[in-house]
Amino acid sequence: RSSRGSAGAIAPADPSFGKRWPGVAWSTREIAELAGTTVRAVRHYHQVGLLDEPVRRANGYKQYGVAHLVRVLRIKRLIDLGFSLAQISAMGDAAEHPEQALRTLDAELAGTIDRLERVRLELALIMNRTAPADLPSGPGPATGRTGLSGTDRSLVVVLAQVLGPRGLQAYSDLPHSYQSTPEAAEFDRLPADAGEQIRDELARRLHPHVQDLLVEHPGILDLDVPAGAQRTVGVAVLDLYNPAQIDVMRRVALLGAAPDRA
Numbered sequence: 709r710s711s712r713g714s715a716g717a718i719a720p721a722d723p724s725f726g727k728r729w730p731g732v733a734w735s736t737r738e739i740a741e742l743a744g745t746t747v748r749a750v751r752h753y754h755q756v757g758l759l760d761e762p763v764r765r766a767n768g769y770k771q772y773g774v775a776h777l778v779r780v781l782r783i784k785r786l787i788d789l790g791f792s793l794a795q796i797s798a799m800g801d802a803a804e805h806p807e808q809a810l811r812t813l814d815a816e817l818a819g820t821i822d823r824l825e826r827v828r829l830e831l832a833l834i835m836n837r838t839a840p841a842d843l844p845s846g847p848g849p850a851t852g853r854t855g856l857s858g859t860d861r862s863l864v865v866v867l868a869q870v871l872g873p874r875g876l877q878a879y880s881d882l883p884h885s886y887q888s889t890p891e892a893a894e895f896d897r898l899p900a901d902a903g904e905q906i907r908d909e910l911a912r913r914l915h916p917h918v919q920d921l922l923v924e925h926p927g928i929l930d931l932d933v934p935a936g937a938q939r940t941v942g943v944a945v946l947d948l949y950n951p952a953q954i955d956v957m958r959r960v961a962l963l964g965a966a967p968d969r970a
Contacts, residue, residue, distance in 0.1 A: 733765070733773070736750055742777055743781050745780065745784055758783055758796060758797055759783070760776070786799075790816075791813060859948050866941065870936075870937040870940045889917050891913045891917060892917070895953060898950070901952065907955050910956050912959075914956065
C-alpha cells in the first residue's frame with residue numbers, strides 16, 4: 709500500500725480528474741459563487757486594489773487560482789466582521805491575525821452595543837407609554853402622565869436642545885415630575901385679549917407653583933447658556949405663546965424677583 713500526501717488524500721480518486729481539470733482556473737462568476745459573493749463585488753475588489761488581477765486565457769477570460777479564492781474569502785470574512793474596505797486595505801495581504809485592528813473594532817462595537825442598549829431602553833419606555841417620544845431622556849424617573857401641555861412640551865424640547873449640560877439635565881428632568889394645576893390649565897386657555905386684571909390675578913396664583921417647581925429643580929436657575937441660545941429661546945417663546953400669556957410669565961418673574969409683593 710503506497711502512502712499518499714495530504715493533497716493526494718483529499719483529491720478525487722477519479723482517474724480522469726486530471727484530464728477534466730488540468731489546472732485550477734475559475735472564471736469571475738465561478739470564484740464569486742465559491743466565495744458566496746457577487747461578480748460586482750469581485751470586480752470592485754480589483755478596482756480598489758484589494759485583489760490582484762489574475763492572468764487571462766488566450767481567449768481573454770480571467771482565470772482565478774486558489775490564492776485569489778482565499779483572498780476573496782478573507783475579504784468577505786473581514787467585511788462580515790464589520791471592517792471597511794479601507795481598513796482591510798490598510799491591513800495588507802500578509803497579516804493573518806491583525807490583532808490591533810481587531811481590538812480597535814472590538815472597542816468600537818462595544819460602544820455601539822452600549823448605545824443601542826440605551827436606545828432599546830428608551831424605546832421600551834416609549835412603547836410602554838411611560839415616557840413621551842418627543843421629550844429628551846433624563847436620569848429621573850420617567851412618567852408618561854406628564855402635566856405639560858403640548859405648547860410647554862415644545863418649549864422644553866427647544867430648551868433642552870440649546871442649553872448647556874446643567875440646563876439640559878434640569879429641563880430633561882422637568883417633564884418627568886411636573887404635574888398640571890388648575891392655574892396652569894387656565895394659563896394654557898388664556899386668550900390673547902385677556903384683560904390686565906385677569907392676567908395679574910393669574911400671575912399671582914401661578915407664582916407659588918412656579919416657586920415650588922424652582923425649588924424642586926434648582927438647576928433651571930443656574931443655566932450654562934451658550935452664545936445665541938437666548939435669542940433662540942426668545943423666538944420660541946414668541947412663537948408658542950400669545951401676548952397675554954407672555955405678559956403673565958413676565959409678571960410671575962417680577963413676583964419672583966420681589967417676593968414681598970406676593
